[in-house]
Amino acid sequence: MRSYLRYFLLLFVFVGFFGNYTFAQEPHLNEIMSSNGSVLADEDGDFEDWIEIFNSGDEPINLSGFGLSDDEDEPFKWTFPDTTIQSGEFMLIWASDKNRASTGSELHTNYGVAAAGEALFLTHPDGTLSDRSPSYALSEDISMGRQPDGTGEWFRFDQPTPGSTNNTGESKHSGKNSSASGIEIPDVPESSGSQPGKLRNSLR
Secondary structure (H helix, E strand, O other): OHHHHHHHHHHHHHHHHHHHHHHHOOOEEEEEEOOOOOOOOOOOOOOOEEEEEEOOOOOOEEOOOOEEEOOOOOOOOEEOOOOEEOOOOEEEEEEEOOOEOOOOOOEEOOOEOOOOOOOOEEEOOOOOEEEEOOOOOOOOOOEEEEEOOOOOEEEEEOOOOOOOOOOOOEOOOOOOEOOOOEEEOOOOOOOOOOOOOOOOOOOO
């Protein structure tokens, strides 16, 4: 009897530990630009919308089969190819409506992000929602992102930082100082009027 109890105790600890580990390895939506006028051009020289993904975990994550969508009812509207995001890496995906998903090349979704504001959804291949962004209208060349990276509140940035941290340092792509002055995004529930306050993401 004791051996069975010991077995179930070990199983419980194993499942609990690796369940939390798996959750910690989920990628995050980290920064979004929905009206790119001059911040950064894609490989065609076009200034397209972009979405930044961040891996806050300690291990690489293979994104193959993950869905990235602007439609909650169609979570796999666009899916990642066989590509890996390393620990601490920032990955940029163009929301250009060009629909390019080739490993080793710049990635482009088959939709753009509405500047008037719409939520984005990052979905695990098993259908579990990994992360979502708030719906918030953005002016040209203004981004919204998390601070600290991956897990923090959402802020609006007048100095976007594509491909780099929202906290400090320099953007790998633009070379701009990333210590941007953030304005915290208010919580605006869809079912009610504007109610200023901190944006709470239940998925964090």
